[in-house]
Amino acid sequence: MTNSNNHIVIIGGGHNGLVCAAYLAKEGKQVTVLEAADQLGGAVVTREFAPGFKVSACAHLLYMLDKNVRDELSLDKRGLSFSQQDMKTTALAEDGNHLVIAGDYLQGANVSSSDQAAMKEYQRFMARFARIFNRLNNRVPPRMGTRNISDLLTLAKTGLDIRLLGRDDMREFLRIAAINIYDVLQENFDNPLLKGALSMDGVLGTNLGPRSNNSVFSALHRLSGLQGMATPRGGMGTVSKAIAAAATKHGATIRISTPVSRILMDGDHVSGVELADGEQITAGTVVSSADPKTTFLDLLGARNLEAGFVRKITNIRMRGNTAKLHLALNGPPQFNGLNQDRFGDRLLIAPDMEYVERAFNHAKYSEYSVKPVAEITIPSLHDDSLAPPGQHVLSAVVQYAPYELKTGWSEGKAAFTGQVIDLLAQYAPGIRDQILHQELLTPVDIEREFRITGGHWHHGELAIDQFLMLRPAPGAAQYASPVNGLYLCGAGSHPGGGVMGSAGRNAANVVLNAKNTEGTHS
Amino acid sequence: MSQVNTTGKIKAIDYSTKSHYLTKAFPSPFYSRQEALNHLKEWGRWADYLSPVAYTCSSMEYFACRNACAVFDLTPMTKYHVSGKDALPYLNRLVTREVSKIKPGRVGYCVWCTDAGQVIDDGTIFHLSDGEYRICSQERHLDWLLTNTIGFDVLVTEETHEVAALALQGPTSCATLKNMGLDGIENMKPFGIEHFSFEGTQLTVSRTGFTGDLGYELWIDPEHAEVLWDRLFEAGRLHGIQPMGDEALAMLRVEAGFIQARHDFMPAHQTVRNSHTRSPFELGLGWLVDFNKPNFNGRKALLAEKKRGHRYNMVKLDIDGNKPGCDSYVFTKNKKFVGTITSAMWSPSAKASIALATLEAPHGKPGEEFLVEIYYQKELKWSRVMARARVVKGVFYDPPRKRQTPPADF
Numbered sequence: 001m002t003n004s005n006n007h008i009v010i011i012g013g014g015h016n017g018l019v020c021a022a023y024l025a026k027e028g029k030q031v032t033v034l035e036a037a038d039q040l041g042g043a044v045v046t047r048e049f050a051p052g053f054k055v056s057a058c059a060h061l062l063y064m065l066d067k068n069v070r071d072e073l074s075l076d077k078r079g080l081s082f083s084q085q086d087m088k089t090t091a092l093a094e095d096g097n098h099l100v101i102a103g104d105y106l107q108g109a110n111v112s113s114s115d116q117a118a119m120k121e122y123q124r125f126m127a128r129f130a131r132i133f134n135r136l137n138n139r140v141p142p143r144m145g146t147r148n149i150s151d152l153l154t155l156a157k158t159g160l161d162i163r164l165l166g167r168d169d170m171r172e173f174l175r176i177a178a179i180n181i182y183d184v185l186q187e188n189f190d191n192p193l194l195k196g197a198l199s200m201d202g203v204l205g206t207n208l209g210p211r212s213n214n215s216v217f218s219a220l221h222r223l224s225g226l227q228g229m230a231t232p233r234g235g236m237g238t239v240s241k242a243i244a245a246a247a248t249k250h251g252a253t254i255r256i257s258t259p260v261s262r263i264l265m266d267g268d269h270v271s272g273v274e275l276a277d278g279e280q281i282t283a284g285t286v287v288s289s290a291d292p293k294t295t296f297l298d299l300l301g302a303r304n305l306e307a308g309f310v311r312k313i314t315n316i317r318m319r320g321n322t323a324k325l326h327l328a329l330n331g332p333p334q335f336n337g338l339n340q341d342r343f344g345d346r347l348l349i350a351p352d353m354e355y356v357e358r359a360f361n362h363a364k365y366s367e368y369s370v371k372p373v374a375e376i377t378i379p380s381l382h383d384d385s386l387a388p389p390g391q392h393v394l395s396a397v398v399q400y401a402p403y404e405l406k407t408g409w410s411e412g413k414a415a416f417t418g419q420v421i422d423l424l425a426q427y428a429p430g431i432r433d434q435i436l437h438q439e440l441l442t443p444v445d446i447e448r449e450f451r452i453t454g455g456h457w458h459h460g461e462l463a464i465d466q467f468l469m470l471r472p473a474p475g476a477a478q479y480a481s482p483v484n485g486l487y488l489c490g491a492g493s494h495p496g497g498g499v500m501g502s503a504g505r506n507a508a509n510v511v512l513n514a515k516n517t518e519g520t521h522s
Numbered sequence: 523m524s525q526v527n528t529t530g531k532i533k534a535i536d537y538s539t540k541s542h543y544l545t546k547a548f549p550s551p552f553y554s555r556q557e558a559l560n561h562l563k564e565w566g567r568w569a570d571y572l573s574p575v576a577y578t579c580s581s582m583e584y585f586a587c588r589n590a591c592a593v594f595d596l597t598p599m600t601k602y603h604v605s606g607k608d609a610l611p612y613l614n615r616l617v618t619r620e621v622s623k624i625k626p627g628r629v630g631y632c633v634w635c636t637d638a639g640q641v642i643d644d645g646t647i648f649h650l651s652d653g654e655y656r657i658c659s660q661e662r663h664l665d666w667l668l669t670n671t672i673g674f675d676v677l678v679t680e681e682t683h684e685v686a687a688l689a690l691q692g693p694t695s696c697a698t699l700k701n702m703g704l705d706g707i708e709n710m711k712p713f714g715i716e717h718f719s720f721e722g723t724q725l726t727v728s729r730t731g732f733t734g735d736l737g738y739e740l741w742i743d744p745e746h747a748e749v750l751w752d753r754l755f756e757a758g759r760l761h762g763i764q765p766m767g768d769e770a771l772a773m774l775r776v777e778a779g780f781i782q783a784r785h786d787f788m789p790a791h792q793t794v795r796n797s798h799t800r801s802p803f804e805l806g807l808g809w810l811v812d813f814n815k816p817n818f819n820g821r822k823a824l825l826a827e828k829k830r831g832h833r834y835n836m837v838k839l840d841i842d843g844n845k846p847g848c849d850s851y852v853f854t855k856n857k858k859f860v861g862t863i864t865s866a867m868w869s870p871s872a873k874a875s876i877a878l879a880t881l882e883a884p885h886g887k888p889g890e891e892f893l894v895e896i897y898y899q900k901e902l903k904w905s906r907v908m909a910r911a912r913v914v915k916g917v918f919y920d921p922p923r924k925r926q927t928p929p930a931d932f
Contacts, residue, residue, distance in 0.1 A: 268816045302673025303608075303615055306819045308637035311669045475637070482637075482822060 005284035006030055008511070009273050011260050011299065012490065014042020017289030018243040019504030020489040022073050025250035027512055032281065033252060034273065036259035036451060039237070040244050042289070043450045043457060044499055046235030050437030052388045053328040056236035057441070058450055058457065059499050060377055060395045061087075061346065064225030065239065068138060069501035073246035080242040083383035086228030090345040091197035092427045096337020099193045100345070109193045118188045126223055129173050132161045133224035137495040137502045140510060141469040141477050178464055181219055182210040182353050192352035199353045204375060204397060205457050205497070207321045209360030210353045214463040221462050221496065229346055231379045235386060239499065263300045263486065270485035287507060289490035291452050291459035292316060292472035300483065309482055312473035316492075317466065320443030320455030321363050323401035325420050327394040328437035332381065333428040347376040349423060363400035368416045372423055374398045391436070396420070403443035403454050413442055458497030459490050468494055479507040480514070487511055547572045550597045551686040551747030559765050566768050569662070569682070571598035573768055580769035587733055587774055588871055590762025591692035593754060594771055596739065600662050601685055604655040606676040613647060613655060615818050616670050618802055618811040626652045629713045629730050633802050633810050635820030639827055640790035640799035642666060643783050644807070648715060648728060656681070660783045666791065670819075686747035690754065691737030691774070693923055694761035697932040699727070699738060702757035707738075708928035721749050732771060734778020736923040761932060776865045777872060779838055779917035781805060786836065786864040786878050801827055804834040834861070835886030838918065841875040841911040844868055845898045852879055852911070853893045860885045863894065872918040875909070888915040
């Protein structure tokens with residue numbers, strides 16, 4: 001059954017939804033984006049959390065934005081600019097002997113010359129391996145067991161990319177890609193602070209500790225943007241605004257405060273969406289940037305799907321373990337032994353790998369970390385649009401804070417916030433007195449505010465068993481879903497979360513290449 | 523734990539001690555009566571239960587069913603109860619046919635598939651009363667049935683051990699039940715369900731069976747199993763009633779053309795090799811697939827298969843001679859291999875060597891002729907015959923009494 005309706009509805013005005021809309025509109029498609037929140041961007045937004053204080057409310061650093069998206073949608077011409085680029089990382093030490101990491105250059109923390117040399121080698125091979133992922137990010141995942149030429153070509157290209165690493169690097173890649181980052185860092189380095197800081201690459205935003213398998217994979221995924229860390233001027237919302245401007249320029253219609261309540265079916269084909277207020281919008285194609293559980297189980301409904309597929313979607317691991325802390329400060333915080341010119345770095349609290357692993361232990365038993373780890377930025381130091389003059393905002397990603405907390409978050413939130421501020425005070429003793437306002441988003445808050453099941457930023461754990469043709473699940477891993485006319489374009493699809501826009505771009509290509517409105521999955 | 527206690531009474535299986543696994547096979551609620559009649563003392567196993575292979579002689583039991591009536595204990599058949607607001611949409615997504623056509627008080631034959639359109643099992647859906655259903659099948663499916671509940675307001679419970687069941691099959695079955703006091707039983711139509719009060723409990727009767735003959739299935743709580751057995755045999759005494767074991771049933775069902783999981787097809791959840799599963803079309807059950815339903819498990823794959831064509835045909839073969847073609851290869855007249863026989867027997871009622879066979883498509887059109895390679899033994903001497911066989915359309919033995927309402931009285 002084909003549906004002659006050419007209208008394309010995109011559910012969700014997050015960065016991927018907007019990227020997809022922009023590409024489709026660019027090709028002359030009639031596109032409408034429906035965003036539930038009162039501003040665009042999804043988890044890539046800037047929002048005022050206290051009068052005069054603005055913060056990137058979910059993602060707070062940009063380091064994976066797809067270069068194709070940036071160029072093809074001319075984001076730099078549409079307002080994307082940066083307050084900081086190629087940010088350095090400073091790993092905080094309680095005794096003030098901090099470690100600065102700038103690419104493969106290390107400074108402080110009594111780093112030995114052998115660690116200096118090892119860092120160069122580590123950065124070299126990790127960057128090389130990350131490049132394989134980088135190339136995969138822009139490819140539609142191949143289906144297994146088909147003779148389709150593009151599937152075979154993608155598999156062949158990836159195989160070739162790995163082969164071209166040469167014998168030694170290929171061996172090393174195959175050896176470490178699925179193991180844990182603790183072992184790999186232990187093999188390469190001595191300095192505990194350095195290892196603690198690097199292990200964070202493998203565990204941030206995940207349900208992993210450094211000793212969990214997949215943590216190397218997670219680190220490689222993080223590095224696959226092949227770019228330094230950056231903070232957009234005006235916060236992460238600037239990125240979404242620029243993409244939205246591109247979509248609008250190409251003719252897409254964008255509506256905010258327009259939550260979709262369900263996806264409508266006509267026989268075995270989607271026919272549009274129904275909004276929370278009852279309005280129905282007809283469309284022959286619906287592209288959802290909502291996470292796969294929301295899309296399939298809540299908006300479409302399991303009864304419109306086959307049971308084996310429903311089971312796969314139900315089994316996607318996507319329980320957030322990361323909280324977000326926002327502080328409004330009456331002045332720049334003073335960190336023990338840290339020069340003021342380093343305050344604008346990406347600051348890490350991860351003194352050693354055992355500390356990080358212990359922080360993770362709690363999460364295994366549905367408890368929050370008593371001594372959490374944190375990735376801290378103070379974006380207002382380089383961006384005066386975020387806070388009143390002389391005052392600052394601190395944004396920190398804090399782990400571990402499991403979505404399913406034993407005591408429940410309504411009970412645990414205040415106590416955990418206290419723990420986190422105690423932690424900060426260990427490194428910046430005066431910070432408590434500087435706090436004007438504070439906000440902590442637990443995974444439950446993230447789920448509610450950003451409409452992500454389980455409050456998991458990546459719309460599903462990033463792991464080898466949930467990657468490529470397994471993301472979000474076989475049957476929907478090529479952006480087309482088992483339902484005719486329904487597509488996915490969010491972070492729940494390949495290549496996952498991290499503010500790339502690649503999922504939106506790849507999905508747009510699939511929608512454009514669909515010969516008719518029949519689903520193309522197998 | 524279900525045990526025969528000292529007085530010979532059977533209790534329902536009790537899981538509370540969590541030691542039920544120590545019992546290798548449960549006695550049926552009819553065990554005390556079966557045991558008394560089981561002269562061969564030979565027991566087979568059917569799912570969790572002991573099941574008599576034959577009580578005296580399987581041929582005699584077979585003939586009792588075709589000429590008088592025979593009692594078969596089908597308690598071990600897997601039974602699931604489905605109820606709740608979404609019971610109908612749930613079942614409609616589960617099976618390939620349109621379930622709303624199975625009205626309250628009716629039974630429907632069904633097949634259910636994986637997403638890939640491969641048959642998990644066949645079975646029957648009993649629409650016990652408005653919105654209350656029972657699924658009966660040979661294999662166990664609780665995990666799959668529970669998986670299917672996601673997104674539906676439905677309650678699925680296993681009730682295999684909570685319902686004792688007997689099949690009473692054969693030409694005198696109706697007369698026997700009438701004699702037992704089931705008023706109006708003669709007015710029940712094939713695939714109908716009626717509830718009777720019986721010995722202070724509810725006896726549910728369906729006009730169903732696995733023999734292709736006139737027959738009924740009786741459903742009751744296990745506490746009343748023995749009294750049901752006793753009353754039935756008392757009522758059937760002058761109607762030639764006999765107990766019947768697994769072997770006789772196996773003969774009857776082949777004559778009736780009924781396929782059986784793990785004999786004629788492999789349930790998709792039990793195969794290791796993908797290509798060893800079968801679609802409903804490949805089992806001759808395409809008539810159970812209703813593409814007018816917008817969604818059911820396997821729909822998309824089956825639509826694609828319909829377009830592409832299927833790999834196999836399940837056929838009924840009438841084979842020359844009197845040698846049963848058990849497990850035989852099937853060839854074209856040019857000696858090209860085209861398939862195998864999955865069930866075969868000498869049919870005393872059809873007076874023919876009959877078989878169910880899986881042939882590679884497009885072979886299997888009615889009237890098409892093949893050669894069947896049959897090995898047989900006479901006094902330890904093996905011989906081989908290439909017997910001619912042809913595909914027949916209808917069932918091998920199809921007595922009109924199967925459909926008559928009311929059936930002839932005896």
